[in-house]
Amino acid sequence: LFSLSIKNMRLSQLEVGETGIVKEFTDLEMSVKLMEMGCLPGEQITVSRIAPLGDPIAIHVSGYQLSLRRKEASTIILQ
Amino acid sequence: VDADLKVALVGNPNTGKSTLFNVLTGLNQKIGNFPGVTVDKKTGFCDLPDGRRAEIIDLPGTYSLYPKSRDESIVFSVLADKANPLRPDLVVVILDASNLKRNLLLYTQVADLKLPVIVALNMMDLAKKSGITIDVNAFAQKLGVPVVPISARKIEGIDQLKSAISYANKIALQEDTIDVESLAPQLITQISREIEVENPYYALQLAHQHETLKFLSPVQSNRIEELEQEFSFHSQKAQATETIARYSFINDLLYDTVKKNETAQEENISNKIDKILTHRVFGFVIFFAILLFIFQSIFAWSAYPMELIADFFVWAQTSLHAVLPAGPLVSLVVDGVLGGLSGVMVFIPQIAILFGFISILEDTGYMSRVTFMMDRLMRKVGLNGKSVVPLIGGFACAVPSIMSTRTIENWKDRMITIMVTPLVTCSARLPIYTLLIALVVPNRNIWWIFNLQGLVLTCMYLFSLVSAVTVAFVMKFLLKSRERGYFIMELPVYRMPRWKNVGQDMYNRAKAFVLQAGKVIVAVSVILWVLASYGPGNRFERIEQKYKQPQYTQHMNADDLRHAVASEKLENSYAGVLGHTIEPVIRPLGFDWKIGIALITSFAAREVFVGTMATIYSVEGDAEKMESVQQKMHTAKRPDGQPVFTVAVAFSLMMFYAFAMQCASTMAVVYRETKSWRWPVSQFVYMTGLAYIVSFATYHLLR
Numbered sequence: 001l002f003s004l005s006i007k008n009m010r011l012s013q014l015e016v017g018e019t020g021i022v023k024e025f026t027d028l029e030m031s032v033k034l035m036e037m038g039c040l041p042g043e044q045i046t047v048s049r050i051a052p053l054g055d056p057i058a059i060h061v062s063g064y065q066l067s068l069r070r071k072e073a074s075t076i077i078l079q
Numbered sequence: 080v081d082a083d084l085k086v087a088l089v090g091n092p093n094t095g096k097s098t099l100f101n102v103l104t105g106l107n108q109k110i111g112n113f114p115g116v117t118v119d120k121k122t123g124f125c126d127l128p129d130g131r132r133a134e135i136i137d138l139p140g141t142y143s144l145y146p147k148s149r150d151e152s153i154v155f156s157v158l159a160d161k162a163n164p165l166r167p168d169l170v171v172v173i174l175d176a177s178n179l180k181r182n183l184l185l186y187t188q189v190a191d192l193k194l195p196v197i198v199a200l201n202m203m204d205l206a207k208k209s210g211i212t213i214d215v216n217a218f219a220q221k222l223g224v225p226v227v228p229i230s231a232r233k234i235e236g237i238d239q240l241k242s243a244i245s246y247a248n249k250i251a252l253q254e255d256t257i258d259v260e261s262l263a264p265q266l267i268t269q270i271s272r273e274i275e276v277e278n279p280y281y282a283l284q285l286a287h288q289h290e291t292l293k294f295l296s297p298v299q300s301n302r303i304e305e306l307e308q309e310f311s312f313h314s315q316k317a318q319a320t321e322t323i324a325r326y327s328f329i330n331d332l333l334y335d336t337v338k339k340n341e342t343a344q345e346e347n348i349s350n351k352i353d354k355i356l357t358h359r360v361f362g363f364v365i366f367f368a369i370l371l372f373i374f375q376s377i378f379a380w381s382a383y384p385m386e387l388i389a390d391f392f393v394w395a396q397t398s399l400h401a402v403l404p405a406g407p408l409v410s411l412v413v414d415g416v417l418g419g420l421s422g423v424m425v426f427i428p429q430i431a432i433l434f435g436f437i438s439i440l441e442d443t444g445y446m447s448r449v450t451f452m453m454d455r456l457m458r459k460v461g462l463n464g465k466s467v468v469p470l471i472g473g474f475a476c477a478v479p480s481i482m483s484t485r486t487i488e489n490w491k492d493r494m495i496t497i498m499v500t501p502l503v504t505c506s507a508r509l510p511i512y513t514l515l516i517a518l519v520v521p522n523r524n525i526w527w528i529f530n531l532q533g534l535v536l537t538c539m540y541l542f543s544l545v546s547a548v549t550v551a552f553v554m555k556f557l558l559k560s561r562e563r564g565y566f567i568m569e570l571p572v573y574r575m576p577r578w579k580n581v582g583q584d585m586y587n588r589a590k591a592f593v594l595q596a597g598k599v600i601v602a603v604s605v606i607l608w609v610l611a612s613y614g615p616g617n618r619f620e621r622i623e624q625k626y627k628q629p630q631y632t633q634h635m636n637a638d639d640l641r642h643a644v645a646s647e648k649l650e651n652s653y654a655g656v657l658g659h660t661i662e663p664v665i666r667p668l669g670f671d672w673k674i675g676i677a678l679i680t681s682f683a684a685r686e687v688f689v690g691t692m693a694t695i696y697s698v699e700g701d702a703e704k705m706e707s708v709q710q711k712m713h714t715a716k717r718p719d720g721q722p723v724f725t726v727a728v729a730f731s732l733m734m735f736y737a738f739a740m741q742c743a744s745t746m747a748v749v750y751r752e753t754k755s756w757r758w759p760v761s762q763f764v765y766m767t768g769l770a771y772i773v774s775f776a777t778y779h780l781l782r
Contacts, residue, residue, distance in 0.1 A: 028315050028316070028319065029315060030565065031319060032145075032315050032318050032319050032322065033147070033565065033567055034567065035319060035322040035323065035326070036142055036143045036145070036184060036322055037142060037181065037567055037569070038180060038181040038184075038326075040322075040323060040326050041323075048350070048353075049353060049354075049357060051357065051451050051452055051454065051455060052357065052358065052359045052360075052362050052363065052452055053452070053455035053456060054455065055454070055455045056451060056454050056455070056464070056566055058353075058357075058451065058570055062178075062180045062181050063177075063178050063179070063180055063181070064178045064181060064569060064570075064571075064572075065349075065569070065570040065571075065572075066567065066568070066569055066570065067447075067451050067566070067567075067568050067569075067570050068565075068566060068567045068568075069454070069565070069566045072565055072566065072567060
């Protein structure tokens with residue numbers, strides 16, 4: 001579940017409007033917090049907007065809107 | 080105390096929990112503190128249909144029983160600790176029906192603690208609008224608990240909820256959600272046996288949280304730590320596995336009971352609003368326009384009520400002096416206490432308006448967008464997007480704002496926010512600025528619409544933000560931290576503000592302010608009055624004797640004579656001696672010993688300044704001729720005949736108040752929040768030092 005992979009897309013690489021499905025996380029501590037907020041493996045995530053200064057980003061997940069920093073989004077690997 | 084039943088409200092943030100609490104308890108509520116911690120505890124009473132009375136306790140909103148902040152850690156302590164006097168007989172879990180999945184995580188955790196539970200399914204109307212249909216009966220059956228659909232905003236389903244509360248079982252009947260024991264089988268068994276807990280999930284939570292739980296003894300906590308080592312328990316891994324298991328239960332549950340129509344309408348409206356409000360350019364323009372509007376309104380709307388309050392006190396003082404016989408006690412009450420009180424009461428309108436706006440910004444969901452927009456900028460200066468809320472709140476009062484920094488998870492970000500928040504122009508500085516600006520800035524318009532006085536005031540506000548940010552930037556390099564910061568935050572759907580909540584908020588905050596500040600001010604006024612009315616040794620007698628000599632009585636009329644006596648007495652009183660003692664230190668800033676007295680008393684609370692000025696000038700002045708403080712200060716003269724309050728002195732004084740740490744309540748709250756005197760003391764030193772330097776520079780530049 002927690003492995004580092006280079007091939008796969010990260011959440012931080014998605015543009016506004018693009019969608020991906022969570023595959024795994026690169027960071028255990030962050031993953032615990034993200035999963036509590038509904039970002040689980042298998043869950044669909046859509047990037048809904050980016051803050052005016054380019055960071056953080058807002059995503060649509062589990063039926064609501066969540067904001068997180070790019071650095072945090074980069075710990076989420078998509079399928 | 081006389082409740083038959085204790086009911087706790089538990090739920091995620093933004094689920095309408097506080098609205099439900101208000102609906103259930105009406106005005107019958109009390110705000111206090113949880114024992115030992117400074118977390119707001121809201122309790123109230125609710126009459127049930129069977130004639131019993133329930134005490135409702137509103138627990139802080141949280142996404143999970145694993146706390147990310149101190150507020151959130153209260154929830155588990157209250158629910159789990161059997162010795163806790165607040166431990167409820169029944170838990171009402173509030174779920175946002177339009178956002179069930181994430182809301183259910185907390186439900187499953189609470190349910191596994193095996194307390195009697197009822198589910199209140201809030202925002203059913205919103206869910207329906209966004210195309211969600213919930214089979215409530217099937218849902219209730221799967222969970223094994225009563226489920227009551229409600230709309231707290233529209234006050235629908237409340238009677239049903241009340242009867243569900245009164246008919247609720249005394250024992251927990253809910254279905255298990257996950258196989259808790261399989262998460263750490265031996266550890267749970269061992270903890271259950273040694274610490275004597277029956278519930279396996281409670282035992283597991285103890286394993287996770289034992290380091291921070293106050294109700295565990297150090298022996299128990301150490302034993303749990305040993306057991307964790309023995310069974311090689313890894314808290315984060317166990318938590319990850321648990322969360323995945325819970326969501327898998329939730330997904331199965333929702334698959335069977337909830338149907339979703341894909342065209343989500345409400346969502347789209349929120350999205351459209353976000354496109355404008357968080358727009359690259361308009362986002363910031365709108366934010367600053369809102370801030371400007373708020374400040375303009377604070378002054379425009381409060382002017383009239385403030386004048387009424389001030390007039391009332393002048394009237395009360397004048398008529399009391401007319402009715403009551405002159406004497407030290409009457410003088411103490413009328414000049415000391417009433418004079419000081421009028422200083423606080425005058426700001427009720429401004430505080431109420433400011434808190435009203437902040438409440439609206441939070442209620443609508445706009446505040447979290449501001450956080451979202453500002454995070455990057457704030458991070459550059461060593462703060463955090465979430466620091467915006469305390470900083471804006473700082474315009475009202477630093478005390479609740481410093482308490483609100485608890486939402487900032489990162490230690491360094493939080494400390495910097497706490498350190499700079501008192502620099503923001505709080506409402507206690509407002510009367511000082513208003514008074515001094517009115518003294519030296521002409522009241523006329525420039526460029527047709529901008530009032531010059533208002534403009535200077537706006538500059539003082541902007542200046543305070545700039546100084547807060549600058550200090551934060553410097554502290555970014557001074558503070559060391561190993562901890563990493565994160566910023567995972569819900570952006571709630573935009574909602575109309577609940578006007579009742581806003582009104583209640585305004586009322587509660589204004590009341591708390593008057594009670595808290597009022598106590599300090601009355602105390603300070605009394606002490607000050609005593610200090611100003613009595614002097615060391617026989618100085619007063621000597622003065623009286625001196626003016627009885629023919630050289631005075633023959634050459635001065637009665638009024639002048641009385642004035643001379645009063646003036647010399649004040650100078651020789653304890654307060655005068657105190658003022659004279661510090662005069663050499665403050666003279667470079669342009670202040671005389673009378674201002675010195677006001678500065679000293681202001682270290683209790685800034686708002687004391689106006690009251691002190693009033694007391695000092697009324698002790699000296701004529702009791703029968705009550706004038707406003709402003710008039711008195713305007714006519715005040717130095718011994719050489721020059722006016723005391725020149726432009727240079729007024730601005731130097733404003734700068735001093737802008738920077739100096741003159742608020743005992745803030746220092747106390749910083750101590751409580753940081754649990755160390757290091758922080759309030761260094762805050763006091765840096766702020767007051769800055770105040771001296773900036774005042775000195777201002778005075779010498781403008782002179």
